Amino acid sequence: MKKLKKLPAWLTVGPDSAMITLTRPCDVNAVKVDQLPLRAPTLRDVRASDALGGDDVVLREVTLFASLSDAGTKDVEGLKLTDYARVQTAYSRLLQDVGIPESKDEMPSWLVVDNEGAVVTLSKAYDVNDIKIDRLTLRAPTVRDVRDASSASNGDDEQRETILLANLSESNIKDLEGLKLTDYQRLQAAYFRLVQDDGV
Secondary structure (H helix, E strand, O other), rough: OOOOOOOOOOOOEOOOOEEEEEEEEEEOOOOOEEEEEEOOOHHHHHHHHHHHHOOOHHHHHHHHHHHOOOOHHHHHHOOOHHHHHHHHHHHHOOOOOOOOOOOOOOOOOOOOOOEEEEEEEEEEEEEEOOOEEEEEEEEEOOOHEEEHHHHHHOOOOOOHHHHHHHHHHOOOOOHHHEEHHHHHHHHHHHHHHOOOOOOO
């Protein structure tokens, strides 16, 4: 498994959030704070900030950080640059999945793959199809699955992937968009293992 660097003293990271101690108090929602919480991003969070920010990479990031910290974009823009860098570091840390093996050839402990499909253990339980689950099963994709997802996505590659993963896991798109980004990345990794053929 990957070994993560030691956390700096100003950062506390849990499974679903981080707490950042700022270098100086700042205004967040008209209240002076010296710490800023940051929750783990979901796929929906990332897509919403992408839609708002468009081609402006900085605006997308500021919008995402504002959403994850329940702050206003003006509050995030008003952070001292060193504090903004701390928020970026905390965000990066929230995206790291400790369940990823060192070698890409090694099978992660949260993934079981066979010829018929894959079982992905998620980092926590989610409501999927109105049932609380901590694992998703992906069946092996067919050409028809890929073509159907391509047709339904209107040329949007990200949407095509989500449609495909929802279909393979017998989930709905909204449920997958509510997964933490690290858990969605586990589904992506499972999909790539399913379509990988060692004999080719």
